[in-house]
Amino acid sequence: xxxxxxxxxxxxxxxxxxxxxxxxxxxxxxxxxxxxxxxxxxxxxxxxxxxxxxxxxxxxxxxxxxxxxxxxxxxxxxxxxxxxxxxxxxxxxxxxxxxxxxxxxxxxxxxxxxxxxxxxxxxxxxxxxxxxxxxxxxxxxxxxxxxxxxxxxxxxxxxxxxxxxxxxxxxxxxxxxxxxxxxxxxxxxxxxxxxxxxxxxxxxxxxxxxxxxxxxxxxxxxxxxxxxxxxxxxxx
Numbered sequence: 001x002x003x004x005x006x007x008x009x010x011x012x013x014x015x016x017x018x019x020x021x022x023x024x025x026x027x028x029x030x031x032x033x034x035x036x037x038x039x040x041x042x043x044x045x046x047x048x049x050x051x052x053x054x055x056x057x058x059x060x061x062x063x064x065x066x067x068x069x070x071x072x073x074x075x076x077x078x079x080x081x082x083x084x085x086x087x088x089x090x091x092x093x094x095x096x097x098x099x100x101x102x103x104x105x106x107x108x109x110x111x112x113x114x115x116x117x118x119x120x121x122x123x124x125x126x127x128x129x130x131x132x133x134x135x136x137x138x139x140x141x142x143x144x145x146x147x148x149x150x151x152x153x154x155x156x157x158x159x160x161x162x163x164x165x166x167x168x169x170x171x172x173x174x175x176x177x178x179x180x181x182x183x184x185x186x187x188x189x190x191x192x193x194x195x196x197x198x199x200x201x202x203x204x205x206x207x208x209x210x211x212x213x214x215x216x217x218x219x220x221x222x223x224x225x226x227x228x229x230x231x232x233x234x235x236x
Contacts, residue, residue: 004077004085004132006030008060008123009092011039014140014188017204018089021212023049030077030085032058032069033092060092060119061111066126073130084132087215090120091140095158108157116161121168124183134180138215139169141185141226148235166226166236173224182223186211189229202229 005022009015010031019031023045029052031042036055046053054076059065094115096108120139131137143149145162166185173183188211189202210229217231226234 003027003087004083005087005089006032006085006127007089007091008032008058008120010055011036011042014191014204014208015089015091016041017208018091018211019045019053021205021208023053025212028052028077029054030073031055034059058092058123060090060123061114063122066123070126070130084130084135085127086132086135088124088127088131088135088137089140090123090137092119093140095155097155099154099156101153101156104156109160112157112161113164116158117164117168120165121172124172128176131176131179131181135182136215136218137172137176137181137183138211139165139183139185141165141169141187143187143228143234145185146226146235169226170224177223180220182218182220184215184218184222184224185226185234186214187226187228187234 005027007015007018007029010019011033019029019042022029031053033039033042033055034057036042036057039055042055046055056069056072056076057065058069092115094112096112099108124137142162144155144159145166147163150159169183169185176183188207191202191204191207207229214227214229214231226236228234
């Protein structure tokens with residue numbers, strides 16, 4: 001049975017690959033990103049899959065943008081009242097490179113927290129009425145947000161914000177447990193994207209295929225957990 005899915009940060013990288021693979025599986029997708037009109041690859045997919053892909057604007061850090069997305073969804077997705085979302089993928093994220101101790105930027109820290117942590121939390125809260133009972137919320141986290149695995153000083157605004165996102169995942173799991181909604185944090189691996197940078201070893205298609213297998217296999221008992229793209233448990 002096809003699923004109804006919403007993906008954030010869907011214009012490139014892992015988010016775009018999620019959209020590709022979900023459409024290939026027969027799912028219906030709402031792809032959200034800041035400037036869908038400029039998302040050439042995303043718009044090409046919309047042409048390939050008419051009626052099954054809708055691209056909508058969203059800035060996860062902006063309350064008005066989140067509210068507008070929620071307002072537009074029933075207008076764009078006529079069947080939303082009959083078929084709410086089965087899966088929400090909070091993929092939008094930011095990594096500020098070049099950070100080093102002694103020269104940290106408060107602006108980078110605040111921006112990272114708003115995009116990577118509070119954005120997914122507040123968006124999930126706003127979309128909760130449109131999630132099906134028994135749905136899944138997948139928050140794209142990172143092993144760099146694991147406190148137990150921290151081995152060096154690096155990308156502090158990203159690491160701190162992803163650790164905060166992990167806590168938000170755990171809190172959301174409790175908040176939505178009465179509706180049997182499974183909420184998890186997922187580490188996609190070191191993926192060959194603009195954010196992944198030099199040295200990344202995993203192709204986006206392989207990472208996303210693994211992430212979807214992991215999502216498909218989730219059970220309610222795993223809600224609030226932290227897993228890698230192959231389904232292995234990550235340390236907090």
